[in-house]
Amino acid sequence: MDEANGTRHVVIGSAGHIDHGKTALIKALTGRDLDRLGEEKRRGITIEIGFAFYGDRAAFVDVPGHERLVKTMIAGASAMSAALLVIAADDGPMPQTFEHLTVLEALAVSRGVVAVSKADLVDGEWLELVVEEVRNLLAGTSLAGSPVVAVDSVSGRGIDELKRELDRLIKQTTAPREDDFFRLPIDRSFIIRGHGRVVTGTVWNGSARAGDTFQLEPGGKSVRVRGLQAHERPVDEVRAGDRAALNLASDLEPERGQMLVIAGRGVVTRFIDAAVFLARGARTLRHRARVRVHLGTAEVIGRLLLVGQDRLGAGERAHLRITLEAPLVAMHGDLGVIRFYSPVETLGGLRVLDPDPPDRRRTIRGLRERLAALAGSTHDVIGALARARTALAFAQLARIHPAPVRVLRAETDALRDEHALRVIDPPGLLVDPEAWARWRELAVAAVAEHHRRHPNEPGMPRRSWAQAVFARHAREELAGALLDELSGENRLVETGGTLRLPEFQTELPDADRDDAERVYELLVEGGFNPPVPSVLAERAGLSETRVRALLRALKNVGRAVILDEKVVLAERVARDATEALRAAFPDRPFRLTEATSALDTSRKVGVPLLEYLDKQGVTVREGDVRRFT
Numbered sequence: 120m121d122e123a124n125g126t127r128h129v130v131i132g133s134a135g136h137i138d139h140g141k142t143a144l145i146k147a148l149t150g151r152d153l154d155r156l157g158e159e160k161r162r163g164i165t166i167e168i169g170f171a172f173y174g175d176r177a178a179f180v181d182v183p184g185h186e187r188l189v190k191t192m193i194a195g196a197s198a199m200s201a202a203l204l205v206i207a208a209d210d211g212p213m214p215q216t217f218e219h220l221t222v223l224e225a226l227a228v229s230r231g232v233v234a235v236s237k238a239d240l241v242d243g244e245w246l247e248l249v250v251e252e253v254r255n256l257l258a259g260t261s262l263a264g265s266p267v268v269a270v271d272s273v274s275g276r277g278i279d280e281l282k283r284e285l286d287r288l289i290k291q292t293t294a295p296r297e298d299d300f301f302r303l304p305i306d307r308s309f310i311i312r313g314h315g316r317v318v319t320g321t322v323w324n325g326s327a328r329a330g331d332t333f334q335l336e337p338g339g340k341s342v343r344v345r346g347l348q349a350h351e352r353p354v355d356e357v358r359a360g361d362r363a364a365l366n367l368a369s370d371l372e373p374e375r376g377q378m379l380v381i382a383g384r385g386v387v388t389r390f391i392d393a394a395v396f397l398a399r400g401a402r403t404l405r406h407r408a409r410v411r412v413h414l415g416t417a418e419v420i421g422r423l424l425l426v427g428q429d430r431l432g433a434g435e436r437a438h439l440r441i442t443l444e445a446p447l448v449a450m451h452g453d454l455g456v457i458r459f460y461s462p463v464e465t466l467g468g469l470r471v472l473d474p475d476p477p478d479r480r481r482t483i484r485g486l487r488e489r490l491a492a493l494a495g496s497t498h499d500v501i502g503a504l505a506r507a508r509t510a511l512a513f514a515q516l517a518r519i520h521p522a523p524v525r526v527l528r529a530e531t532d533a534l535r536d537e538h539a540l541r542v543i544d545p546p547g548l549l550v551d552p553e554a555w556a557r558w559r560e561l562a563v564a565a566v567a568e569h570h571r572r573h574p575n576e577p578g579m580p581r582r583s584w585a586q587a588v589f590a591r592h593a594r595e596e597l598a599g600a601l602l603d604e605l606s607g608e609n610r611l612v613e614t615g616g617t618l619r620l621p622e623f624q625t626e627l628p629d630a631d632r633d634d635a636e637r638v639y640e641l642l643v644e645g646g647f648n649p650p651v652p653s654v655l656a657e658r659a660g661l662s663e664t665r666v667r668a669l670l671r672a673l674k675n676v677g678r679a680v681i682l683d684e685k686v687v688l689a690e691r692v693a694r695d696a697t698e699a700l701r702a703a704f705p706d707r708p709f710r711l712t713e714a715t716s717a718l719d720t721s722r723k724v725g726v727p728l729l730e731y732l733d734k735q736g737v738t739v740r741e742g743d744v745r746r747f748t
Contacts, residue, residue, distance in 0.1 A: 225468020
């Protein structure tokens with residue numbers, strides 16, 4: 120970014136066949152020779168990505184034209200906002216011309232200028248034929264209708280006209296989108312003596328300042344930015360679209376293909392759902408075809424899993440799944456290029472639909488419809504992502520979708536208002552309404568079935584209930600929200616960690632009723648200092664084994680509270696104890712000794728009683744003291 124006026128820079132990629140004069144043309148436009156490596160000078164070809172700055176508003180990225188170096192071209196193309204396509208007048212369009220056009224179309228580069236170079240090497244009639252051939256070549260591509268200018272870098276012919284077209288292109292090119300997070304795919308990494316590690320790339324999203332900390336992915340390591348340059352100038356901040364160099368305070372050795380990204384955004388993945396197109400003339404691909412996936416500056420081998428079909432032909436488009444042999448960083452909407460594994464040739468492009476699909480099969484019912492929805496608007500995409508997962512955490516949505524958080528929240532609110540999503544907030548869960556409706560019915564049915572199978576138990580343990588209802592989606596936030604809703608409707612009742620239907624009442628078996636009543640009366644008489652089971656057995660004239668069975672039966676019908684194996688309170692005594700403590704300590708914390716004193720009981724009863732109240736959520740322990748919630 121120009122510090123004086125805040126102008127956003129446009130990155131223009133030079134593309135074209137080897138030896139068609141791209142580097143010479145950029146030198147004529149900018150005065151800079153981008154064949155900076157000794158090997159490039161000796162061989163007369165561009166091997167690495169080079170950059171030159173065109174005025175205050177644009178930068179050229181010069182990428183290799185040799186067929187064996189197309190992957191380096193793709194790494195540079197991932198940063199392009201516009202293209203300068205160079206075609207030599209004496210050769211005309213060549214194989215890499217077509218391949219580079221495919222790459223530009225894959226990466227949605229739709230603005231450009233075509234320079235027909237070396238115009239002085241051919242006569243006027245031939246030049247007109249080449250220009251017409253170029254216009255026909257562009258028809259049906261993303262650069263259709265782009266200006267075509269005949270130039271010669273040596274004599275200067277056409278350079279002024281080309282500059283006018285470039286200036287017009289730069290003025291019309293939309294500035295990179297504003298986002299609330301930072302991403303930079305790394306294309307170079309090196310050491311500068313006295314400064315340390317430097318990485319370069321073009322900022323995809325957001326901004327960065329000295330002192331900021333980012334994640335290096337894949338890898339998950341944190342790195343801090345020590346200093347920055349944008350377009351070869353020291354700056355305080357780099358922003359989306361800037362060609363940036365970041366000096367990192369780190370001993371790590373980042374590589375091309377890795378990405379700097381703010382924590383909490385972006386998915387490191389080995390499996391993506393994508394929309395793919397094959398270029399005209401591309402080979403037919405079969406299910407499980409092995410390909411090279413180029414995304415940002417990364418190249419990863421993968422297999423295409425075709426959905427609802429067995430092959431994909433030239434010029435066709437499809438939604439499919441890709442399994443990757445190594446991790447890469449991706450978000451919804453990221454654009455990439457696919458090339459055949461061997462022989463290596465460019466096939467077409469891809470657009471990431473879901474970088475973290477919740478399943479890995481290609482035969483899932485409704486998968487094609489889901490993938491189609493993921494190609495729609497942000498509104499549609501959020502709904503499809505949530506439905507595919509049944510419950511999607513907002514934090515995970517922010518990793519998947521690159522929209523600013525404020526936009527994601529606005530869209531989820533709109534989906535909630537349309538009853539297309541249920542939002543549980545906090546903690547921020549987006550739930551499919553159809554799944555929620557199924558869970559509501561399962562929640563009640565599971566408890567009813569438990570009552571049928573276990574009529575003498577007071578209810579269904581909450582953990583067992585959650586597993587029965589939610590299965591693999593079981594999580595406390597969902598269970599809590601669903602139980603709150605059903606409790607508010609009086610469809611379920613929770614008591615002591617168990618759930619029951621409101622109309623359900625447990626009863627003592629006839630064979631136990633008389634003995635149980637005798638034991639219960641002894642518990643009531645004992646008050647806050649109940650007799651232990653062995654004493655209860657002696658007083659009731661029963662065996663200790665029988666008494667313990669009766670105590671469990673009393674607990675099941677809600678008439679006894681078993682604090683531990685030796686301390687059992689009558690349920691009404693436990694309630695009295697709770698109320699007595701609440702009255703004694705209405706607005707201040709209390710210690711164990713104060714509680715036992717207030718109840719005139721022993722530590723043997725006080726400790727398990729207070730632990731029981733903690734588990735019930737009646738009290739909260741804070742060190743050596745407790746307080747009522």
